[in-house]
Amino acid sequence: MDPEDELRDNESTGDGDFCSDDGIADYDYGDADFAESQEIVSPLKQNYTILSEADIRQRQEEDITQICAILSVSRSAACNLLCHYKWNVSKVQDEWFANEENVCKVVGLLHNPVKTSNSRKLNCGICFENYDRSKMSAASCGHYFCNACWKGYITTSINEGPGCLMLRCPDPSCNAAVDWDMIDRLAGFEEKEKYARHLLRSYVEDSKKIKWCPSPGCEFAVDFDINSISYDVCCYCSHSFCWNCIEEVHRPVECGMVAKWIIKNNAESENTNWILVNSKPCPKCKRPIEKNQGCMHMTCRAPCKFEFCWLCLGAWSEHGAKTGGFYSCNGYETARRDGMYDESEKRRKRAKLSLERYTHYYERWATNESSRKKALEDLHIMQTNKLEKLSLRQGLSEAQLKFIIDAWLQIVECRRVLKWTYAYGYYLPEHEDTKRQFFEYLQGEAEFGLERLHQCAEKELQEFLDADTPMKGFDNFRVKLTRLTSVTHNYFENLVQALERGLMDVDSSDPQSSSKSSSPSSPGDMPGKMKSSKATEADDPS
Amino acid sequence: MQASRARLFKEYKEVHKEKAVDPDIQLVCDDSNIYKWTALIKGPSETPYEGGVFQLAFSIPEQYPLLPPQVRFLTKIFHPNVHFKTGEICLDILKNAWSPAWTLQSVCRAIIALMAHPEPDSPLNCDSGNLLRSGDVRGYRSMARMYTRLAAMPKKG
Numbered sequence: 001m002d003p004e005d006e007l008r009d010n011e012s013t014g015d016g017d018f019c020s021d022d023g024i025a026d027y028d029y030g031d032a033d034f035a036e037s038q039e040i041v042s043p044l045k046q047n048y049t050i051l052s053e054a055d056i057r058q059r060q061e062e063d064i065t066q067i068c069a070i071l072s073v074s075r076s077a078a079c080n081l082l083c084h085y086k087w088n089v090s091k092v093q094d095e096w097f098a099n100e101e102n103v104c105k106v107v108g109l110l111h112n113p114v115k116t117s118n119s120r121k122l123n124c125g126i127c128f129e130n131y132d133r134s135k136m137s138a139a140s141c142g143h144y145f146c147n148a149c150w151k152g153y154i155t156t157s158i159n160e161g162p163g164c165l166m167l168r169c170p171d172p173s174c175n176a177a178v179d180w181d182m183i184d185r186l187a188g189f190e191e192k193e194k195y196a197r198h199l200l201r202s203y204v205e206d207s208k209k210i211k212w213c214p215s216p217g218c219e220f221a222v223d224f225d226i227n228s229i230s231y232d233v234c235c236y237c238s239h240s241f242c243w244n245c246i247e248e249v250h251r252p253v254e255c256g257m258v259a260k261w262i263i264k265n266n267a268e269s270e271n272t273n274w275i276l277v278n279s280k281p282c283p284k285c286k287r288p289i290e291k292n293q294g295c296m297h298m299t300c301r302a303p304c305k306f307e308f309c310w311l312c313l314g315a316w317s318e319h320g321a322k323t324g325g326f327y328s329c330n331g332y333e334t335a336r337r338d339g340m341y342d343e344s345e346k347r348r349k350r351a352k353l354s355l356e357r358y359t360h361y362y363e364r365w366a367t368n369e370s371s372r373k374k375a376l377e378d379l380h381i382m383q384t385n386k387l388e389k390l391s392l393r394q395g396l397s398e399a400q401l402k403f404i405i406d407a408w409l410q411i412v413e414c415r416r417v418l419k420w421t422y423a424y425g426y427y428l429p430e431h432e433d434t435k436r437q438f439f440e441y442l443q444g445e446a447e448f449g450l451e452r453l454h455q456c457a458e459k460e461l462q463e464f465l466d467a468d469t470p471m472k473g474f475d476n477f478r479v480k481l482t483r484l485t486s487v488t489h490n491y492f493e494n495l496v497q498a499l500e501r502g503l504m505d506v507d508s509s510d511p512q513s514s515s516k517s518s519s520p521s522s523p524g525d526m527p528g529k530m531k532s533s534k535a536t537e538a539d540d541p542s
Numbered sequence: 543m544q545a546s547r548a549r550l551f552k553e554y555k556e557v558h559k560e561k562a563v564d565p566d567i568q569l570v571c572d573d574s575n576i577y578k579w580t581a582l583i584k585g586p587s588e589t590p591y592e593g594g595v596f597q598l599a600f601s602i603p604e605q606y607p608l609l610p611p612q613v614r615f616l617t618k619i620f621h622p623n624v625h626f627k628t629g630e631i632c633l634d635i636l637k638n639a640w641s642p643a644w645t646l647q648s649v650c651r652a653i654i655a656l657m658a659h660p661e662p663d664s665p666l667n668c669d670s671g672n673l674l675r676s677g678d679v680r681g682y683r684s685m686a687r688m689y690t691r692l693a694a695m696p697k698k699g
Binding site for chain 1: 607
């Protein structure tokens with residue numbers, strides 16, 4: 001279908017006013033159909049389990065016990081096997097029963113110790129001293145080292161990090177694993193604790209489906225079902241994050257874009273851009289120079305000391321009457337007219353524009369983040385202090401006042417979504433005018449709706465907090481805030497979904513767009529909700 | 543600390559015993575500091591380093607032998623795994639594959655083996671690594687040979 005056909009299609013829907021359509025348009029909650037959207041869109045099913053340290057320990061314990069029982073090996077050996085196969089119980093079994101001998105060799109569980117002389121005294125291969133055999137130890141390989149050297153060897157390894165879980169016999173040619181039993185016998189108390197810690201962490205960090213909650217100081221981990229639809233998880237510590245990329249929850253923006261945005265925010269590249277916009281390189285030594293005052297006669301810093309004209313970057317010694325006097329460099333004017341500086345000048349301009357564009361989105365992104373934090377604080381104050389007060393004043397139980405908490409939770413969530421829409425906007429291709437217009441419209445509506453909810457949850461609530469006696473308006477207030485919460489929730493959920501679909505609803509139906517959008521979106525697949533937006537564009541008498 | 547001293551002392555005695563056994567390696571301990579050693583190693587035969595004598599500097603940590611010694615070339619050498627300016631050596635047994643059962647003597651042997659079998663895929667000297675990786679063995683050999691002549695062989699006349 002070519003764009004013109006679509007155009008006709010859109011016209012035939014006849015409904016030019018986006019706001020009066022269903023779905024998102026329901027946000028216009030002042031009128032009668034307000035009540036229709038009261039039903040809260042059900043949140044996605046939870047497909048993850050939060051694990052405490054005790055849970056992890058228990059699971060780990062169960063896995064070890066299981067391997068012990070099935071393979072009839074010692075607990076230490078089971079541990080070595082599981083560490084090697086990244087705590088994948090079925091993989092350990094498969095490998096073991098496919099080729100037990102090979103697994104033992106790879107993991108370092110040896111059955112035939114090397115022959116050592118039968119003399120009572122042996123030479124330790126680390127300190128080269130002779131010791132009584134009773135003061136020496138060996139792994140399953142039978143390479144004896146004195147207990148003091150073993151202790152040093154184990155301690156060093158444990159302090160170096162989780163590599164100690166795969167510790168091998170000190171003999172460079174030997175592959176025998178140093179197991180838990182040996183650690184237990186030879187390491188100091190502190191090291192044993194650390195070893196246990198590494199073991200616990202490896203259970204989470206080596207596993208493909210468990211990750212630690214990234215919130216600082218949080219000790220929970222999240223076991224995630226790879227098949228679920230959304231990566232968003234919420235830890236018991238109340239931190240919400242994307243299980244896939246470990247950044248905070250960022251719907252509707254996808255992980256890749258978040259990573260790009262974060263790099264951009266931290267990057268030196270913006271500094272480089274600034275230098276490009278505001279400075280020129282010295283024509284001789286190429287150091288960037290910022291001209292912040294003074295005349296066009298520039299003198300580069302020592303040791304270069306090159307004197308040049310800021311406008312044409314030519315040597316100052318060549319300036320004089322023939323260039324139209326020192327202070328007006330005709331060379332520059334003429335050359336610019338001839339198009340000589342166009343390339344670099346254009347580049348500077350482009351860089352400046354792009355920096356301004358980035359700043360625009362970044363500022364709004366950051367503002368929404370601080371608003372979110374503020375809302376989170378307000379929510380906290382509400383929970384710890386104000387709710388109790390209100391419950392006394394209005395003679396209602398705190399459970400009955402839960403709608404206020406819900407409203408505040410919604411505000412926090414909305415701020416988060418709104419924040420990420422600015423990253424989304426930044427990466428929205430500039431030439432896609434229709435999408436951009438539609439996006440900005442949706443964003444504007446979202447901001448407006450959120451403000452209304454915020455206003456109600458903050459200002460209007462304050463009246464009831466200030467009142468000494470129960471006020472009869474409270475019931476109305478409850479209805480209003482509950483409805484606002486649910487409407488805002490729905491609006492944002494729809495917004496998120498629309499953005500996640502890449503605003504396909506307005507794709508390639510853009511009559512003005514100069515570049516043909518190539519994404520193959522068929523209007524027939526669109527859910528009815530947002531279709532009317534095309535009509536908005538189509539109505540444009542251009 | 544005492545352990546490292548005792549162990550180095552043992553190695554010192556061993557070196558003097560073993561001197562005749564390995565003619566390619568000559569390990570010398572600093573007169574006043576048992577944690578500083580130097581070694582002279584012979585470039586392995588059938589390599590561009592043949593005929594050269596290379597000096598190595600050992601700096602030994604107090605936790606030795608639990609931690610590896612730091613070794614670098616004092617003689618300039620053109621080799622993919624040796625830093626051209628600092629002489630730093632990229633060798634697994636000097637880093638994560640260290641075992642306390644290694645000795646200064648065995649480290650020298652490992653370095654001689656590295657001279658004969660460079661690892662161009664993890665180069666410290668990229669020019670040298672690139673020559674080998676692009677298959678220009680002749681180019682690599684001539685460069686290495688030239689630096690061996692310039693830096694590791696006694697001047698004639």
